[in-house]
Structures are given as structure tokens and as C-alpha cells.
Amino acid sequence: MTTTATAWFLDTPAQPLVRRELALDEPAADQALVEVIACGLCHTDLGFADGSVKPRHALPLVLGHEVVGTVRAAGAAHAALVGRSVIVPAVLPCGRCEFCRSGRANACPSQQMPGNDIHGGFATHLLVPAAPLVPVEAAAGTPVEELAVVADAVSxxxxxxxxxxxxxxxxxxxxxxxxxxxxxxxxxxxxxxxxxxxxxxxxxxxxxxxxxxxxxxxxxxxxxxxxxxxxxxxxxxxxxxxxxxxxxxxxxxxxxxxxxxxxxxxxxxxxxxxxxxxxxxxxxxxxxxxxxxxxxTWGCPPDAYPEVLRLIAAGRVRLGPYVDRAPLSRVNALLEDMAHHRLTRRMLLDPRS
Ligand SMILES: [Zn+2]
Ligand SMILES: [Zn+2]
CATH class of the missing domain: 3.40.50.720 (NAD(P)-binding Rossmann-like Domain)
Known part of the structure; x- marks a missing residue:
């Protein structure tokens, strides 16, 4: 069964992102379908949007690489993730190569980054490799949407x-x-x-x-x-x-x-x-x-995330003072604000509004 996501595409650099539907296939054996709770807005998104940096995936591309969401479907081996809230790390390593086996998974040459190598989180749903997903129950007590910033900024x-x-x-x-x-x-x-x-x-x-x-x-x-x-x-x-x-x-x-x-x-x-x-x-x-x-340094290997979540759960790293919330439908205005240095906090975009 396919899922119809609503997503914001970068069609042309230096032009506003365009909202339209995206048909997502049922997850393959190694994939998960994640319903986005929130996606952070990062300077890297601005670089792609304004054309100063070229994403690795050809346009059109759905941007956004700081996702927390709920797994709605997954390949059989990852069925235990279904229904759980997860962070989608910005760097999704292959888990098998020499980089991955040497503790350098964040530099994995076969890594996938949402909003760069694959469609990202400026959408209601995205399809990602399942193995690197990080369940977030460990940071209970922090509003779950704030954990989006762990996917890139904090990790x-x-x-x-x-x-x-x-x-x-x-x-x-x-x-x-x-x-x-x-x-x-x-x-x-x-x-x-x-x-x-x-x-x-x-x-x-x-x-x-x-x-x-x-x-x-x-x-x-x-x-x-x-x-x-x-x-x-x-x-x-x-x-x-x-x-x-x-x-x-x-x-x-x-x-x-x-x-x-x-x-x-x-x-x-x-x-x-x-x-x-x-x-x-x-x-x-x-x-x-x-x-x-x-x-x-580039990104963070998924195996380091539990320690990051422990620091947050213990109150030793605070997210609240550094984040703000906005509807995803305002993404173009927010990119404009970011370009003019008008944002002082990390914006968490809610795809349901
Ligand atoms: Zn980023
Ligand atoms: Zn690898």
C-alpha cells in the first residue's frame, strides 16, 4: 500500500519551496515509514534552498534532515519499531562498511541524509533506512517535538x-x-x-x-x-x-x-x-x-544518540531555550527570516499545520 504524503519540494534553487503530494511506497525490508512530528530548520536547508550548496540528490527534492516522528510501518525485521517515536539521525550510515565497523559511521561513504540524498522531513511522512532509527522513550519528560533538534544540532x-x-x-x-x-x-x-x-x-x-x-x-x-x-x-x-x-x-x-x-x-x-x-x-x-x-567533524553515529538522550533526560542539556515552533506551511517565510538573520532559535516545523 502506498502512502500519500504532503511535502515541500525544492524544485528550483533560489525559488520558494513548493507544496505537493508525494506517493511513498510500502517500506522495503530495510526501511521504515515515519510520520513526522516535527522537523528542525537548519542552515544547511537554507544553503540548499538559496542555491549556494547543491544537494546530492537531483531536484526536485524534499528538504529537512532534523526529524522526530512515529514509525507507521517497517520491514519485517524492524516490526518492533512500529508505533514508536523515533529520531531519524541526519546521517544514516550503511552499518556494514569499514568506516561503520571502525567507529567512524558518521563518515560512512554510503550514508544517506534525508533532505540531501533522499527526500526529507519537510513533509507529513518520509521513508528512511530503519536500522539507524533511535527510539526516544529514554528522554521522557522532554516534549517529543523538541527532540527533533537531536537529529542534527545536538548530536x-x-x-x-x-x-x-x-x-x-x-x-x-x-x-x-x-x-x-x-x-x-x-x-x-x-x-x-x-x-x-x-x-x-x-x-x-x-x-x-x-x-x-x-x-x-x-x-x-x-x-x-x-x-x-x-x-x-x-x-x-x-x-x-x-x-x-x-x-x-x-x-x-x-x-x-x-x-x-x-x-x-x-x-x-x-x-x-x-x-x-x-x-x-x-x-x-x-x-x-x-x-x-x-x-x-560531520554528523554523529547513531550509537552515540542514547548518551545524548541521557544528558537531556538528566536535565544537563536543555533544548527548550533554544527552540521555537512554527507550522511547516510557513517554511518559505522562515527561510527568508533565516537568510536575514532574524531567527534566534531553532525552528521546529509542524507538518500538521
Ligand atoms: Zn543541519
Ligand atoms: Zn558504512
Whole structure:
């Protein structure tokens, strides 16, 4: 039996998304049909919609990769999922290749990402691989629609922190404290690190300070050299040697990337989390001189999600202050708002309105 979903398609870059019906086949043996409860709106969606980034799937494509929903049907081996609420991870690895077997499933070359490789969550339903789905009963107590942001923003932040091997007593210097960066701040603090947040907005900095950042530096008013001096002085003041400084670039802006690279010091580690199609000029030789480390990070392997949900259930990572709700039917206006930096919170889109 096919299911008729209502979905918002990207037909043409830089044109509004178009709403129409999408016929979804019955799930294959390794698939599940998920009825969307909420789908987060991410900067990556804006990049696809405005044409600055090309999705891997040919257009038309249904965008949206931050889904929480209810499994309505699944292949026989996954029948136990039917009726359960699940997070659809933004990165759905194959589970079989060498990347997947080596603990690097988030870099799986055969991965599928909703709204990029397959039709996504700006829809009433979507069809996805069943094996990576994450049941969410573990985070009972949090409104289920808020868990949509775990599919990308929160889990990506968690994986970035893991990639950095951040530990208690380390110093996390977070550039870009909204979106994913806001969750890096919270998770780093939850794991016992000291946290400095750098951003350009007073409101985002205030939110970061209310949720884990001990120090907030406004890179909009301070020149980069002053931000660097203040962040380093703070970390040293905590008695943390630069070997244990973990810098997270989450702004996805050229200025943020340059600032983050400039925060490197002897033995320090930088994790690149944000994305911009722009190129920046940095002196790579600093890595040599400092014996420093730079990691990239992409998404999060599904097996890390239960720990993320435990942090949320324990109240150590809060979602509420970082999210807002809107009907999916407003998606084009919200993309416009996002393009003009008018959104301060992650929007959770409800496909039923
Ligand atoms: Zn995203
Ligand atoms: Zn794989």
C-alpha cells in the first residue's frame, strides 16, 4: 500500500519551496515509514534552498534532515519499531562498511541524509533506512517535538565534543554560540569542562551564559586579537594548560573560522563544526609551530544518540531555550527570516499545520 504524503519540494534553487503530494511506497525490508512530528530548520536547508550548496540528490527534492516522528510501518525485521517515536539521525550510515565497523559511521561513504540524498522531513511522512532509527522513550519528560533538534544540532555538537576528546577540567573555547554551538557549550559544561563562548550577538551570548558558558566574549565589538587575548587569559586563569584547550568553530562564517584558527596555541586542538562555502586564508604552518591538531567533524553515529538522550533526560542539556515552533506551511517565510538573520532559535516545523 502506498502512502500519500504532503511535502515541500525544492524544485528550483533560489525559488520558494513548493507544496505537493508525494506517493511513498510500502517500506522495503530495510526501511521504515515515519510520520513526522516535527522537523528542525537548519542552515544547511537554507544553503540548499538559496542555491549556494547543491544537494546530492537531483531536484526536485524534499528538504529537512532534523526529524522526530512515529514509525507507521517497517520491514519485517524492524516490526518492533512500529508505533514508536523515533529520531531519524541526519546521517544514516550503511552499518556494514569499514568506516561503520571502525567507529567512524558518521563518515560512512554510503550514508544517506534525508533532505540531501533522499527526500526529507519537510513533509507529513518520509521513508528512511530503519536500522539507524533511535527510539526516544529514554528522554521522557522532554516534549517529543523538541527532540527533533537531536537529529542534527545536538548530536553533531556531542560528536564534535567526542572528536575533541574533551574531558573534565579542559577548556572549551566555542566560536559561534547559537545553534550547534549553543549545544557544544552545554555539553562541554555537562562533561565538566570550563567554557568560553565567543559570538557576535548579545542575545546569543546571554543565552550561552545562562546555559554553561562561564565567560562570553562579543566578537562583534572586540577585535579578534582582543578576543584571543581574553580567551587565552581566561583559560590560563583557570589553570588549564593550552594542551587541554579545545576550540570549536561552530559559526560557519569566514570571520569565525579565522578567529577559531587564531585561538590555537601550543598543543591545542581545533574542531571544525560549522560550514561556509567561502574559503578563508590561514597560515597552516601554525599547526607545525604549535604541534596543534585540527579535526573535521560531520554528523554523529547513531550509537552515540542514547548518551545524548541521557544528558537531556538528566536535565544537563536543555533544548527548550533554544527552540521555537512554527507550522511547516510557513517554511518559505522562515527561510527568508533565516537568510536575514532574524531567527534566534531553532525552528521546529509542524507538518500538521
Ligand atoms: Zn543541519
Ligand atoms: Zn558504512
Amino acid at each position: 553533531t555538537a556531542y560528536q564534535a565534543v567526542r572528536r575533541a576528546a574533551l574531558g573534565p577540567g579542559d577548556a572549551a573555547l566555542v566560536v559561534g554560540a547559537g545553534g550547534v554551538g549553543g549545544f557544544v557549550v552545554q555539553i562541554a559544561r555537562a562533561l565538566g569542562a570550563h567554557v568560553v563562548a565567543c559570538d557576535v550577538g548579545a542575545e546569543r551570548l546571554a543565552t550561552a551564559q545562562g546555559h554553561g558558558a562561564e565567560v562570553a566574549l562579543d566578537a562583534g565589538t572586540l577585535p579578534a586579537a582582543e578576543v584571543r587575548k581574553a580567551a587565552h587569559a581566561q583559560a590560563r586563569g583557570w589553570g588549564v594548560p593550552s594542551l587541554r584547550w579545545r576550540i570549536f568553530e561552530c559559526s560557519g562564517t569566514p570571520a569565525g573560522q579565522q578567529l577559531a584558527f587564531g585561538l590555537l596555541s601550543r598543543g591545542a586542538t581545533l574542531v571544525q563544526v560549522g560550514f561556509t562555502p567561502a574559503a578563508v586564508e590561514v597560515r597552516l604552518s601554525n599547526l607545525m609551530a604549535f604541534d596543534a591538531t585540527v579535526h573535521g
